[in-house]
Amino acid sequence: MEQSRFTFVNVFHESVEFDRNYTLPFNMLDACIRSDGENASIATDLRTGEKLVSRRGTLTFIPCHFQGRYQHTLANERVNIHFKLEIYPGIDVFDGIKRRIVEYSPEECEELKAIFQVQDRIFMLSRCQEFALRFCHRHWPDHYEFNLEKTRRFDPVIHYILEKGNAKTEVPELAGLMRRSVGNFSREFSAAFHVSAKSYLQRELFKKASILLTAPESSVKLVAAQLNFSSEFYFSKFFKRLSGLSPAEYRKGAYVMK
Template identity: 25%
Template sequence: MEQTIPLPFSLNKIKDLALTAAVPAVTGGFDIRFENTIHTYHVPVKSGEYELVLCLRGSYKKTIGPFVFDVYPHSIHLISPAYIHSSAEASEDLLIYRLVFRKEFLTNDFFKENTVDNLLELNPDYPPIYGITEQHFIAIRALYERIRHESQVENAFQQSMIRLMVMELLYEMNRACEKCLMNSTRHLSRQYQLVNQFKKLVQEKFLTLKTVQEYASLMFVSAKHLTEIVKNETGQNALQIIHNRIFLEAQYLLSSSSLSVKEIADQLKFDNSSHFSRFFKKSAGLNPSQFKNGL
């Protein structure tokens, strides 16, 4: 049975694949919500909120924009509203704390916007997930639980207290980020930089650029070289990464919009809906209409 209390974020203990579609959209900057339901969503989503996720136990695979990474115990990761994200392969013992909030909740006459932006804009060259020590994990988990407790009781200055604690969480996440970067920046190879540049370009231009050669030209390398370094770094070929991004967008549009299959094919710049259907079926094992009807 779902229990909803109006709050400006949501904090969930989630088991199973409760990780992609979250809660109904946060309304404005000051609508707060707490949920204790188990969700099971398997499709890509995009919302207007940030999500800050602490993994207590178990694991799953997370895709956020150009990054695909494993979520593991004693890690914290941030989901930006700028990206489509999805989750898969959740372990049976998965347990996470999840905080969902709008930036406006923090910046509305409380903290300076540039201060909040600095905390939310992490290093774009690395996946936004950070491992934390046992001592740090205990402190962060306690902070989530304090937010949860504050959201469930009516006290004076409730929203101000919650804002302060959310900001403290963001500072703790950035502290973990800085520690991870100190340990990994020196290992940032030229090959990694090129592959990361390619992935970012795919995020920006997948609707108009469909071939490896087009991306290679933008990067001033040969298509052969780009294919080789992407394969070495990711285990995937470059064309597969382009197709995966188109497929992700197709799933998102089919699951979240009222557009017809033909309209989605047009939006994704396919020659016709038949071409789009063949492309989609090759990746999903079923055609777009079957996918949409099965949601």
């Protein structure tokens, strides 16, 4: 039976100034809980050039793989939930959605702000999941971008990536699992997933890194070693290229699980 699977990547509080371009491999539900009016934060859709000015009481859903520039100022304060809602590993319900979804909902923004202040961490995360799913159910896509029958033939490869994939994993290794030439494997994978095998590897590696960085006992150096990066420097470079944040900055702003 087909079903979706909700997975937390992190919950995040932003009250610092930055200007970044990034494309996150997961969904983000953002609530603007404070806005001082002048010098408001701006989010730009890099595909269309459309600009969105932060306004207190606004809920914004940014689908996975959305290409954006984020100019966040101290005039705004936001809380957001990073999550995946997958119907197959690496295939999100909202894959293929090219636009942001914006709602003006001061009551829900205040609700999420209050949820972030709950002291019981397990209960807080459960409330965050319920909040995110409620929003997703209101905006569920009419159709999915992927043919699941085509993707299932790659089950051995996907399970290998999820269980053993690291910074040293390369496309020829994956092609060997299916006894295909690199060229044939790459074409078939791209046709099934609408993304190259290399990009898929990088997305899943970034997701692993994002989750590992929230562990209280973790450090940037430790996560780099766990994921088999040759050095902390190359791990930081990889992470910042995908997220716009260094691992240390991400860990500082993230809700570190305890």
